Amino acid sequence: MPPDTKSIPLTRRQFVVAGAIGSAAALIGCKTGREGNWEFFSEDESQTLTVLCDQIIPADDYPSASQAGVLTYIDRQLKRHYRRHQPAYREGLAHTETLSTTHFGQLPAVLTPPQQLELVTALAQQDPAFFSLVRTHTMEGYYGSPRHGGNRDAVSWRMLGLGAPPVLGRSQYDLEKGSAS
């Protein structure tokens, strides 16, 4: 007789995973669970940036950039340490959308995955400065400390085979908290 799993309380990790699945479902259902919650991006911009970030770090056995919270990272920093990059994002994302409508007649978010790859490849050639910026910030968000909103649940560190928290038993801090500088 199988154990009655319902009576076993979820561990924190299981709870986090369950929550992630829940919000992923919400994402599919209504496009985004974050509508109106961005500090810097408009909803359209966030969808365009999602396309860029997820081509830079696509999903495989491990989450894509946006699934790991990279947009949250970039959005927060554009109101903090990266304020100076605000115009670059505003113009770069608009350019990306123009490029998409010119070539495919549609916004990036509704293109098929192969079209999205084609679009991002074209952007990397046409606007290398903006693409490099997004690429750098995507890597930071994905591989950097979870405290800044990306690398959700330290997923990239676990992907690389690193323990998280780093030294067990010695974590004085909640890695996901703390001032996002």
Add this chain to the structure above:
Amino acid sequence: MKRVNAVIVGAGAAGGIVAKQLSTAGLSVVLLERGKWYTANDCRKDDLRNQRTTVLGNAFGPEDEGNPRVIVDANNVPRIILPSEGGYQNNAACVGGGTLSYGAMAWRYMPQDFRMKSTYGAPEGSSLEDWPISYDDLEPYYDKAEYEIGVSGDYSGTPFHGPRSRPLPMPPLPANREFQILEPAAKRLGLHPFHIPMARNSVPYNGRGPCMRCRFCVGFACEVDAKNGSQNTVLPTALATGNCELRIESFAQQVLTDDRGRATGVAYIDANGHLQQQPADIVIVSACAIESARLLLNSKSRLYPSGLGNRYDQVGRNLQGHHYTGAVGYFNFDTYDDVGPGASIAVADYNHGTPGLHGGGAICNEFIRLPIQMVDRLPANTPRWGLAHKQAMRANYKRTIAVMGPTQQIPSADARVTLDPSVTDKWGTPAARISGNVHPHTFDIGLVQAKRAEAWLKEAGAVGTAINAGRPTIVSSGQHQAGTCRMGTDPKASVVDRTCRLHDVDNVFVIDSSVHVTNGGFNPALTIMAVAYFASQSLASNWKGTGFRS
């Protein structure tokens, strides 16, 4: 404000030692530090905001706002640089200075490093020179630094070092996996690998525990306070004497002088933004090479129209650091065990003695790597983005070893710190302007060193390698910055004498890496400390209570 015997500018590697030596000798001391006082609790493990990876800012100062510098590139175009940008050549601004967050390699320079010109001759266009003091002069003070600050390691594997009066006070940390892979390979090549000396507790020492070997090491404050810097060794001792007052967030703007040309104290901006004057019998400048030069140049007066100690246009010249080169090796087995500090093994066989080369440097395995640092260190044919990049991260993260080394730079008088004519900090103080480059022979040496690193990795089983040996067009000084107030006997060709006293002003001293004539083929921290003990010793022993013995 009450007059004190000595005011010291900068609570870093040198300033902390000078404060301790003078205050325990009975002098009253005020120690000014422009940065904050952090503790082990400020480690924060933030790999995007520490002192090494600064994409979201410097963890230990200075802040990006109000602290600009100007870098003049090879085409003579000046550009304003913020402290968290690479070109700023930042060290740190905090109690402990660089020693709060450094990797803590604690080398002695070799005897030849103090007489580079005698050993090799000065290449044309260089300012290569001998130190006015020798390794033997410094040996007792190297020893003192190793024991008071606390150094672990083991020199017994290498014959390439100067005479030592005794072994290091602490044994090395147990070998990590990279050490175990690289050691036999080095021996097969006929080299002499050894444990890197580190200002890090490997066993309980000085009342603090040993290293817990975590990933958050170089660039971070040590969470368990096992990394030894001035903030947890000499400074507490200085403060405990009751003779030393530490004033943090206090930025020294100018050394004040009287009509006879002697220093009377220091003008500084306190933590509340108020201009203060601290009168003192002697002034010691220990603000690190770029800021020490800037402070002297900003200390203009009727008698010193071009800045203090700058009668012969020497202050700020000969800026140098190290030219880092090496190689990354890619392996088909796991090489990385995530056991800090990571850097563990070195060879010093290549520091001197290669025909045709004016020196060389140590070659060591690199510090532990944060995932974000791996992003651009993948094999050369890896795409920069996309699934292939992500998979390459996974495949290579634990299967690379980086072997690098600080090639000793051949200094040039053109590599220098001046004051920018228009850019100022938030207090209106003219900003440092950095221009010029070290002598190009430096880069020839660096390339040879990189190939040696590559050969070592191949011998260790690397299936692929990538050489890292650039020819930077701007002087690269950074955390190892040195040379701007050269120590020497000729007042026309140097700034301070062998006791670190300005040739020009008999009660002003520069005690930090600024006085290094050359910067060795090793990380400079222990030499900065040894020179600080050496200079403090002569300062304290000549002090009569109100002035100096003549």
